Amino acid sequence: MTTDSPMHAGGHDGQPFRSVRPVGPAGLALVLCVALIGVMGVSITLPILPKLAGVFRLDASGVALLITCFTLPSAFMTPIAGVLADRFGRKAVLLPGLVLFACGGVGCALSKSFGMLLACRAVQGLGAAPLGILYGTLVGDMYEESERPKMMGMIGATISLGTALYPGVGGLLGEMDWRWPFWVSLFALPVALLALRVPLERPHADMDWARYVRESKAIILRPAALGLFALTFLCFCILYGPTITYFPLLADLLYNASPSHIGGVFTLASLGTALIAMNLAWLGKKHSHRRLLLAATGCYLLAQGLMLALPGVAPSLWWLTLPIFLGGAAQGLTFPLLNARMTTLAPTRNRAIVMAMNGTVLRLSQSLSPLVFGIGWSVIGWRGPYAMGIGVSLLIGALVLYVYPTSSGKE
Numbered sequence: 001m002t003t004d005s006p007m008h009a010g011g012h013d014g015q016p017f018r019s020v021r022p023v024g025p026a027g028l029a030l031v032l033c034v035a036l037i038g039v040m041g042v043s044i045t046l047p048i049l050p051k052l053a054g055v056f057r058l059d060a061s062g063v064a065l066l067i068t069c070f071t072l073p074s075a076f077m078t079p080i081a082g083v084l085a086d087r088f089g090r091k092a093v094l095l096p097g098l099v100l101f102a103c104g105g106v107g108c109a110l111s112k113s114f115g116m117l118l119a120c121r122a123v124q125g126l127g128a129a130p131l132g133i134l135y136g137t138l139v140g141d142m143y144e145e146s147e148r149p150k151m152m153g154m155i156g157a158t159i160s161l162g163t164a165l166y167p168g169v170g171g172l173l174g175e176m177d178w179r180w181p182f183w184v185s186l187f188a189l190p191v192a193l194l195a196l197r198v199p200l201e202r203p204h205a206d207m208d209w210a211r212y213v214r215e216s217k218a219i220i221l222r223p224a225a226l227g228l229f230a231l232t233f234l235c236f237c238i239l240y241g242p243t244i245t246y247f248p249l250l251a252d253l254l255y256n257a258s259p260s261h262i263g264g265v266f267t268l269a270s271l272g273t274a275l276i277a278m279n280l281a282w283l284g285k286k287h288s289h290r291r292l293l294l295a296a297t298g299c300y301l302l303a304q305g306l307m308l309a310l311p312g313v314a315p316s317l318w319w320l321t322l323p324i325f326l327g328g329a330a331q332g333l334t335f336p337l338l339n340a341r342m343t344t345l346a347p348t349r350n351r352a353i354v355m356a357m358n359g360t361v362l363r364l365s366q367s368l369s370p371l372v373f374g375i376g377w378s379v380i381g382w383r384g385p386y387a388m389g390i391g392v393s394l395l396i397g398a399l400v401l402y403v404y405p406t407s408s409g410k411e
Helices: 025-038 046-055 060-088 090-109 114-142 145-176 180-197 209-220 223-255 259-278 280-286 289-309 317-343 348-403
Strands: none
Touching (some): 025 090, 025 180, 046 060, 046 145, 046 223, 046 259, 060 223, 090 114, 090 180, 114 145, 114 348, 145 180, 145 259, 145 280, 145 317, 223 259, 223 348, 280 317, 317 348
């Protein structure tokens, strides 16, 4: 199956839509900040998951709820946010999302019960819904197709920086009190002020809804899009199941690791993602997307295999930085490449809903994987999620061969 060529945007009067391109560094800064906040909600809380389990007397399934209650509301809100962004403009969705994200984080910091914490995590997840789709949408709006892989690589490097720093910051703050990492969510408010100054894609007030729905449905149901959705789902399953949710529990169980220790491992391992993402433009000139994604599959497989073999044998938790690093390198390849290809499937006026559907798939993966991989933990112990991860890695490889059937030429 080959991916389809991008559609050309057309207005209702037959004239093409023109994307608004921010002048100066403010537009780029906004895109990168939105991407950073989009990964904050989960990354900064990773080191304190064992601590929260102790405070609220949670088992593995209870810890998984802390992730799911953030990602599941976002999954349902994401397609709505995409439609609203196409109809009313990017800014009308971005600003409320940033404010809601900050307010939800403050609510988590002030929570006095596990129920209140889950409710505030859900509010924060609703605010995160538009953030996870808009940075990719804005890249599609602001940059030509030939520039998008480079920009997605830059975003991937920025996200890697965030996923490297957030666990370290969360771990250090968590040593003082589990509430402190949630206060970092207030960073969303100055980003909202920046968004007020940057010109973004304007509302399509004369939108023909029947045509919009018809075109969007046709794009989303293309074999190319469905294949990319499936790859997104599986790649984030392997990230949010074995790595993000169950690695902190494993570190606490086998090594009695502190929040700062767990955060330190994630920080060092995230350098793998950053290293790949920063060099993605160069790699894309040397190799096809198919070859790069197959290399990512190999990294996923090796990482899961090492996580089965090393814990309990390795004398220190720091040895487990290697498999986490390899998983990060795989993510540094898959995330920007899949997003860059996704932006080519739709014209400007349909782009937000297409990216929103991909965001919904991503959020569903984030929501379901902690629960699904938790079955493996419950049945065979800490090795369960990583044994399941090997199976998911093989599925990723098979799907890459299906979606990208040839490796000739550079994309």
